[in-house]
Amino acid sequence: xxxxxxxxxxxxxxELEGIRFSWPGAGVALQGCDLLIPGPGLWMLVxxxxxxxxxxxxxxxxxxxxxxxxxxxxARCAMVFQNPDHQLLLPSCGSELLLSIDPSxxxxxxxxxxQSALAQVGLxxxxxxxxxxxxxxxxxRLAIAASLARQSALLLLDEPTALLDPESQREVLALIxxxxxxxxxxxxALWITHRLEELQQCDGAALMQDGRVGPWQPGAAxxxxxxxx
Ligand SMILES: Nc1ncnc2c1ncn2[C@@H]1O[C@H](COP(=O)(O)OP(=O)(O)OP(=O)(O)O)[C@@H](O)[C@H]1O
Ligand SMILES: [Mg+2]
Numbered sequence: 107x108x109x110x111x112x113x114x115x116x117x118x119x120x121e122l123e124g125i126r127f128s129w130p131g132a133g134v135a136l137q138g139c140d141l142l143i144p145g146p147g148l149w150m151l152v153x154x155x156x157x158x159x160x161x162x163x164x165x166x167x168x169x170x171x172x173x174x175x176x177x178x179x180x181a182r183c184a185m186v187f188q189n190p191d192h193q194l195l196l197p198s199c200g201s202e203l204l205l206s207i208d209p210s211x212x213x214x215x216x217x218x219x220x221q222s223a224l225a226q227v228g229l230x231x232x233x234x235x236x237x238x239x240x241x242x243x244x245x246x247r248l249a250i251a252a253s254l255a256r257q258s259a260l261l262l263l264d265e266p267t268a269l270l271d272p273e274s275q276r277e278v279l280a281l282i283x284x285x286x287x288x289x290x291x292x293x294x295a296l297w298i299t300h301r302l303e304e305l306q307q308c309d310g311a312a313l314m315q316d317g318r319v320g321p322w323q324p325g326a327a328x329x330x331x332x333x334x335x
């Protein structure tokens with residue numbers, strides 16, 4: 107059989123090469139930073155305060171531009187921040203999601219997209235609920251639903267469980283784990299955390315130090331090496 111019978115391997119979801127970035131008036135945040143996310147799954151980054159994790163996510167999301175280097179994105183990106191109150195803008199769950207849904211869809215399609223996004227995050231039936239009445243974990247799941255409503259396949263999550271109680275932490279992590287391992291159209295998630303126990307759930311973990319990302323390794327192995335450090 108000729109090699110031509112095999113389909114070519116899929117291209118990586120995300121590739122960063124030689125990224126350099128500084129915040130105005132501050133020192134260099136990222137320098138010679140490479141990152142490759144090979145495919146769907148739950149990928150985690152850890153690193154000390156100031157090592158450049160949030161700066162990296164903002165570059166990937168396109169919120170800021172690198173001074174040097176290349177970013178290749180092969181999926182639509184959406185950010186999920188530590189504090190959902192910083193990204194939820196409207197009074198009700200439904201109106202918040204409508205803000206993210208492609209306005210060129212007809213009303214029936216928009217409604218289907220809205221209900222599907224709510225159901226996928228375990229908030230079915232809450233379209234009319236005022237956002238201020240949601241728990242912190244529910245708000246974070248609504249922020250994730252907004253990413254789904256936007257048809258984003260690459261979720262960038264910056265310490266999404268940092269402000270949540272332990273039960274909500276587990277729910278949000280299980281939700282993202284499920285979305286990144288669903289049988290059809292699994293998503294890709296890049297998840298920043300300081301909670302080493304979360305590394306047990308990922309498909310690969312990397313340590314960020316001084317503006318560079320280290321190699322992918324099993325989450326349990328990285329957690330153990332950081333515990334012992
Ligand atoms: N908006 C900004 N303006 C100026 N400097 C910034 C800004 N955001 C980050 N920095 C600086 O860039 C460097 C990297 O910060 P960054 O927030 O990316 O780190 P981090 O790894 O996310 O840290 P943490 O774990 O505390 O969230 C730090 O020196 C920080 O002070
Ligand atoms: Mg940060």
